Amino acid sequence: MEMTEDQIHRYSRHILLSEVGGSGQLKLLNSRVLIIGAGGLGSPVALYLAAAGVGHIGIVDMDVVDLSNLQRQVIHHSKDVGRPKVLSASEKMIALNPDVEVKTYQALLSSENAREIAEPYDVIVDGTDNFSAKFLINDLAVLTGKPLVHGGILRFSGQVMTIVPGQSACYRCIFREPPPAGAIPTCSEAGVLGVIAGVIGSIQATEVLKFLLGKGDLLTNHLLTYDALTVLIRKVGVRKNPRCPVCGDNPTITELHDYEQPVCANPV
Template sequence: MLPPDTSAVQLSPDEVVRFSRHLILPEIGMEGQKRLKAASVLCVGTGGLGSPLLLYLAAAGVGRLGIVDFDVVDHSNLQRQVIHGTSWVGKPKIESAKARIHEINPHCQVDLYETALTSENALEIITPYDIVCDGTDNFPTRYLVNDACVLLNKPNVYGSIFRFEGQATVFNYQGGPNYRDLFPEPPPPGMVPSCAEGGVVGVLPGIIGVIQATEAVKLITGIGTSLSGRLLLFDALKMSFRELKLRPNPERPVIEGLIDYQEFCGVGGSAPGQEEAGSVASISVGELKTLLDGPQDDLLLLDVRNPPEAEIAVIPGALLVPLDRIESGEAIEEVRRLASGKRLYVHCKLGGRSAKALIALGRHGIEGVNVEGGIDAWSQEVDPDVPRY
């Protein structure tokens, strides 16, 4: 029910003081604050988007927050996942988030789900909540969250980020569009790099996450105009916002149940182009180390990361030729010349971009071997002095 039923809700004297700046807003007032206290919001993910989202929903006085996440805090998270601190590195994100939420608002009930959201548990987890906020970073979970919200008739407050750009909207609200109207089909696997590969400026998820929190507060209190039917696009480099209109597709297939979203999104080899990627030969970083310890006259190790990444860490002896130069065709003849008469091995950060490079090179008759796990695996398994990023 939106707005939530407030017939049995009362604010304590502490809550009156705590939320006084809301109470004096005519648009919110006592009734709006009671709605916030009566409301329940589920946040899927407590990373870059989930951090500001949870912080501001707790500070706003939302009475019940659910958090779904099974990851632990890593040093690389702290640049943007502001709900976590250094003392929580190595510990569950959901526990870190709960501790911080209770520092902000001890009146907030926090439910923890230390698990991956799956087709088997999504409906059970989402059912008790009024609103779902999607703070995920992968297509299978986004489709899962969307379809579960459609089946349960729950609003889905959506956000996504990459590098310097973000987007936000509200799906499945009062007959408005859902995620499948924006993305009827998932992109091919590997087509959209993750933030771990492409990077993200630390302030960006703060901006988009706060927009998601704003939309959730508006839905709960019944004020303003929601983003339903509008996709808000933000460019941090230009400091510009623009909107795209979204409409429900009348020919969109009816969602009748939850499916295997890994398979639907091609994870595991079922999507177009995945078979080609699976045909790439590969070796482990341990096997690469053995090769590099021997004669290297007939060996070429190609690094297809971007130049800024090579300034952070390198595998000794690797030659940098960024993936975009290979895929554009600009570097094909250069690689052909360098690899002539040699065994070609290709690495990136995690192994995805190097596989794409080998597919592109293979179309020009240049064969090579992918280094599984890339330089990240090299740092963990071979040389810990190589920085991880």
């Protein structure tokens, strides 16, 4: 596969980077990334990966655009209120970069459909806002051996972690199981500064591109946290837990399970 003149011009700032070059850009054009969630985190991830020329992007979300989403979910516009988020997102991604093939899944990710949806993709991005989805996505990544870039936001803070199954700690190595119902406030109760989604989502997109290009140090075995009020960024080392129920030496979770836990995933 060779790039066209238009593609060389479009991606010229990538191609100028020695860490990317023409061969790296071709890698991106041939890569496949699944974004789960077309909301606050999924918005910047989807836009930046499309702009970067990641050739095949899947996006999963069952919801429709609500007026309250527009404060942070920048891929959606006022005219999109009431439309399925995946269709709204796909429209913007293709308008930004017609090179990109976008496959939409207007569905709730579950133990029944997760493996089938994820199967064609090289990397998974967690852009969800609830613990039930985050634990399901983590287990999906570990059980299928697919790299995962996790993200979470609430109020003025957020976190990012990259998981490479078999090599690094997973989400359950740190957070063993979902918290009790009511232990963590929901986004509608606690709120979230809209721009935090852009900060954390952009870091997630950066991790995806680094992984696909095979360049730089990933946030594996580290949890990056960001507090906007204090402008404090911390990179906390974590270890693979040999007693982790899904990636440990003697795993007890060998199949996907659904959790009833509709609360936002507070990062810290």
